[in-house]
Amino acid sequence: MKTKQFKLGPMDNFSYLVWDEETLDAAVIDPAWQPEKLAAFLKAEGLKLRAVLLTHAHPDHVNAVNFFTSGDPELPVHLHEADHFMLETAPKTLKPAVNGEKIEAGALKLLVLHTPGHTPGSVCYQAGDAVFTGDTLFIGECGRVDLPGSSPEALYDSFVKLAGLPDGAVVFPGHSYNGDTSTFGVQKEYNLYLKLARQGRRADFLKAVS
Numbered sequence: 001m002k003t004k005q006f007k008l009g010p011m012d013n014f015s016y017l018v019w020d021e022e023t024l025d026a027a028v029i030d031p032a033w034q035p036e037k038l039a040a041f042l043k044a045e046g047l048k049l050r051a052v053l054l055t056h057a058h059p060d061h062v063n064a065v066n067f068f069t070s071g072d073p074e075l076p077v078h079l080h081e082a083d084h085f086m087l088e089t090a091p092k093t094l095k096p097a098v099n100g101e102k103i104e105a106g107a108l109k110l111l112v113l114h115t116p117g118h119t120p121g122s123v124c125y126q127a128g129d130a131v132f133t134g135d136t137l138f139i140g141e142c143g144r145v146d147l148p149g150s151s152p153e154a155l156y157d158s159f160v161k162l163a164g165l166p167d168g169a170v171v172f173p174g175h176s177y178n179g180d181t182s183t184f185g186v187q188k189e190y191n192l193y194l195k196l197a198r199q200g201r202r203a204d205f206l207k208a209v210s
Contacts, residue, residue: 001108001128004041005172005180009033011060012176018108018127019047025106027051028068029125029132030174035064051105053097054079055134055174056122057086065091078103080114083121086149097123115162117155118143124162131184132172137162139171139179142193145209156205159197163188 004017009032017038019026026047028038042049049072054062057079069075069091079087081096097103099114103125111126115136122143125132135143136158145152167185187194196205 001130003130003172006034006037006041007176007180008037009060013060014172014174014176014180015064016132016172017041017047018110018130019045020107023107024048025050025108027053027103027105027108027110029053030055030061030134031064031068032061033064035067038064039067048106049075050108051075051103052077053103053105053110053125053132054083055124055132055136056080056119057083058119058135059088061134061174062087069093078112080112080121080123082116083119086119086121097121099123113161115158117145117151117158118147120149120151120154122158126165126169129166129169130172131162131165131169132174133162134174136174137171137187137191137194138173138175138177139182139187140191141177142191142209152206152209155209156197156202159194159205160200163194163198 006015016029024047076093077091078097097112101112102109113124118135165184169184171182
């Protein structure tokens with residue numbers, strides 16, 4: 001599997017394209033702001049878009065979904081159902097992203113990890129050694145928990161789950177805050193929030209995010 005990271009829009013959002021090198025089956029993760037750049041890359045590489053995967057439903061991560069579904073009305077859009085209510089307009093092909101499920105996008109398979117906290121339906125997607133963490137985990141930081149639907153307690157439990165991922169797994173976050181990518185091994189050592197979760201220090205984690 002190959003991955004292409006795109007920094008787009010006024011908030012340093014990341015959108016991603018992932019694809020199978022043999023079949024050229026592709027999925028887009030969190031399409032937003034400048035979808036024409038994603039479309040141009042798809043065309044240039046001869047990739048076949050099979051699915052849209054959303055880490056959560058905040059507008060800055062979903063505002064280009066319609067760009068792709070309008071071009072392909074059968075294109076499936078995956079989002080955890082706890083965030084469905086946040087969509088201003090739900091795509092007709094909207095499907096739930098279920099914890100533990102492997103979403104198939106042609107030859108691609110991406111594991112869903114439900115990681116609530118930033119939003120109730122936040123998820124991470126794992127494909128091989130790549131983990132797309134949305135606004136749950138940033139490089140050296142964690143997602144905001146002062147927004148409607150956020151939960152510091154849920155985020156702690158999500159970080160405990162993420163702390164169990166292999167050290168060699170690569171973090172691909174939803175924004176370019178403090179860096180564009182890292183590994184879980186590095187983040188377990190230097191990300192305060194992941195370190196506290198790994199050590200089981202719930203009270204200290206909740207204090208740190210408040």
